[in-house]
Amino acid sequence: MSRYRERDTPPSGLRPATSPCRGGKESGFTLIEIMVALAVFSLAAMALVRLESETIRGASILDETVVAQMVARNVAIAAVTDPQAPALGRTTGAEVNGGRSWKWTRIVSGTGDARVVRIDVAVANAGGRITGRMTMVRPPMAAPPIGVAGS
Numbered sequence: 001m002s003r004y005r006e007r008d009t010p011p012s013g014l015r016p017a018t019s020p021c022r023g024g025k026e027s028g029f030t031l032i033e034i035m036v037a038l039a040v041f042s043l044a045a046m047a048l049v050r051l052e053s054e055t056i057r058g059a060s061i062l063d064e065t066v067v068a069q070m071v072a073r074n075v076a077i078a079a080v081t082d083p084q085a086p087a088l089g090r091t092t093g094a095e096v097n098g099g100r101s102w103k104w105t106r107i108v109s110g111t112g113d114a115r116v117v118r119i120d121v122a123v124a125n126a127g128g129r130i131t132g133r134m135t136m137v138r139p140p141m142a143a144p145p146i147g148v149a150g151s
Contacts, residue, residue: 067098068131071104076135091105120134
């Protein structure tokens with residue numbers, strides 16, 4: 001027989017922990033309690049994983065939208081600042097920005113004033129989905145001052 005059984009106490013004088021609610025049995029967690037705790041933990045972990053994936057997806061959409069808006073702004077500003085007014089109608093083109101290829105469509109339409117035009121630009125990603133838009137108005141270009149000598 002072992003010394004432990006003879007003395008009814010574990011070595012070093014410690015006794016097994018008992019729980020009053022279990023009628024003096026050894027304390028600890030039951031299998032059911034552990035399973036419930038694991039289920040609750042796994043639900044919380046899955047919610048965090050899903051939140052992280054949505055955050056990453058949102059960041060990539062935001063990145064794509066910001067770069068598309070930059071392309072649209074560049075195309076619209078080029079039309080507004082060009083000394084020659086753009087022709088009325090639709091023009092298409094392609095740009096590479098941010099390491100990606102973008103297709104843009106520029107529509108120039110008239111306004112009530114023949115000297116002022118509206119410029120609408122739509123930019124599509126490689127999949128063809130429009131991800132950026134910009135609208136600008138080209139005001140009449142100021143004529144150079146008369147009688148001013150250039151230096």
